[in-house]
Amino acid sequence: MTRKASVPDDISIPALLRHARNTYGAAMREALERGGYDDIPKNGLYVIGALALGQVPLAQIIRELQVTKQAAGQLVDTLVSRGYLAREVDPEDRRRLTVTLTERGSAAASVQATARDVIDHELAERVGTQKVRHARSVLAALIDIGADRRARNDT
Amino acid sequence: MTRKASVPDDISIPALLRHARNTYGAAMREALERGGYDDIPKNGLYVIGALALGQVPLAQIIRELQVTKQAAGQLVDTLVSRGYLAREVDPEDRRRLTVTLTERGSAAASVQATARDVIDHELAERVGTQKVRHARSVLAALIDIGADRRARNDT
DNA sequence: TAATATAGTAAATAAACTTGACAGTATGAT
DNA sequence: ATCATACTGTCAAGTTTATTTACTATATTA
Numbered sequence: 478m479t480r481k482a483s484v485p486d487d488i489s490i491p492a493l494l495r496h497a498r499n500t501y502g503a504a505m506r507e508a509l510e511r512g513g514y515d516d517i518p519k520n521g522l523y524v525i526g527a528l529a530l531g532q533v534p535l536a537q538i539i540r541e542l543q544v545t546k547q548a549a550g551q552l553v554d555t556l557v558s559r560g561y562l563a564r565e566v567d568p569e570d571r572r573r574l575t576v577t578l579t580e581r582g583s584a585a586a587s588v589q590a591t592a593r594d595v596i597d598h599e600l601a602e603r604v605g606t607q608k609v610r611h612a613r614s615v616l617a618a619l620i621d622i623g624a625d626r627r628a629r630n631d632t
Numbered sequence: 633m634t635r636k637a638s639v640p641d642d643i644s645i646p647a648l649l650r651h652a653r654n655t656y657g658a659a660m661r662e663a664l665e666r667g668g669y670d671d672i673p674k675n676g677l678y679v680i681g682a683l684a685l686g687q688v689p690l691a692q693i694i695r696e697l698q699v700t701k702q703a704a705g706q707l708v709d710t711l712v713s714r715g716y717l718a719r720e721v722d723p724e725d726r727r728r729l730t731v732t733l734t735e736r737g738s739a740a741a742s743v744q745a746t747a748r749d750v751i752d753h754e755l756a757e758r759v760g761t762q763k764v765r766h767a768r769s770v771l772a773a774l775i776d777i778g779a780d781r782r783a784r785n786d787t
Numbered sequence: 788t789a790a791t792a793t794a795g796t797a798a799a800t801a802a803a804c805t806t807g808a809c810a811g812t813a814t815g816a817t
Numbered sequence: 818a819t820c821a822t823a824c825t826g827t828c829a830a831g832t833t834t835a836t837t838t839a840c841t842a843t844a845t846t847a
Binding site: 690691694701702705725726727728729 | 793795797
């Protein structure tokens with residue numbers, strides 16, 4: 478029995494990336510909603526996911542979201558007002574803000590991480606950890622390409 | 633000389649996917665802007681990319697963008713009014729619309745495809761076509777996981 | 788042929804992002 | 818030290834994009 482070609486093989490890589498990311502996005506959002514965290518804006522998932530590893534300077538969020546600093550600031554605003562984040566001034570440089578998770582934020586982050594792990598696990602089961610590792614390195618290469626081009630253009 | 637770890641290896645897969653997709657997005661958008669196609673909304677890239685392979689029913693766009701049908705309709709509206717797309721009624725079922733590229737739309741699609749190919753090529757150069765193929769299949773597996781879950785939830 | 792479901796539109800509203808102007812803080816060159 | 822400049826983020830207004838609610842038109846089914 479041949480596996481049905483659910484994904485055509487002439488599909489572009491960006492389209493693959495979009496849909497693959499949607500798998501995670503849908504799973505995480507669903508899990509969060511079931512847990513009562515239903516007021517997280519779209520990009521909020523990314524911010525909360527990033528913060529799970531520790532506090533992050535606002536400047537980094539700005540860069541990584543690829544939006545204006547105002548948009549990032551607003552996003553953080555709403556996440557603060559909804560109880561997920563807290564802002565602190567960096568004592569080293571008092572212009573800088575760092576953003577951390579509140580208790581509620583951590584709870585949401587862990588729900589989100591669990592949902593992500595479920596997908597990760599299912600993926601590993603389907604294709605093997607070896608192939609997943611390789612795919613990660615291909616994605617990393619893609620990110621490097623983007624960084625290199627940006628560096629070239631800024632210069 | 634060890635390669636600098638530009639991408640940390642504890643980064644999550646969804647984050648990898650996001651940034652990898654950005655590499656394509658930035659390259660395509662830049663190429664389009666240089667060609668005078670500077671009035672394409674964000675999701676328009678996706679629509680135009682998908683249509684390059686042939687005409688597509690609006691319903692499919694709706695599903696794949698993961699937005700409401702109204703949002704998709706509006707997006708198509710603006711792309712029509714800016715000269716990239718044309719709408720046609722499906723004679724089989726006169727409720728249905730199919731969307732096709734206009735001449736301008738095709739021109740934009742080809743600029744976009746070229747930019748994409750540049751990245752694809754650079755990627756193949758860095759990691760090899762073999763690994764790219766494998767990565768594609770991992771992404772496809774991820775998409776299948778999403779489809780399976782959706783099917784399970786709808787049922 | 789009535790009842791129901793499907794595909795899309797319309798108008799109002801809300802959410803997200805951008806632009807332009809600005810305030811506070813650091814850095815570097817006199 | 819102090820002035821000029823750059824950096825980090827905010828404020829307010831305006832635009833774009835997406836959602837909600839309600840509707841029309843076509844198809845399907847009982």
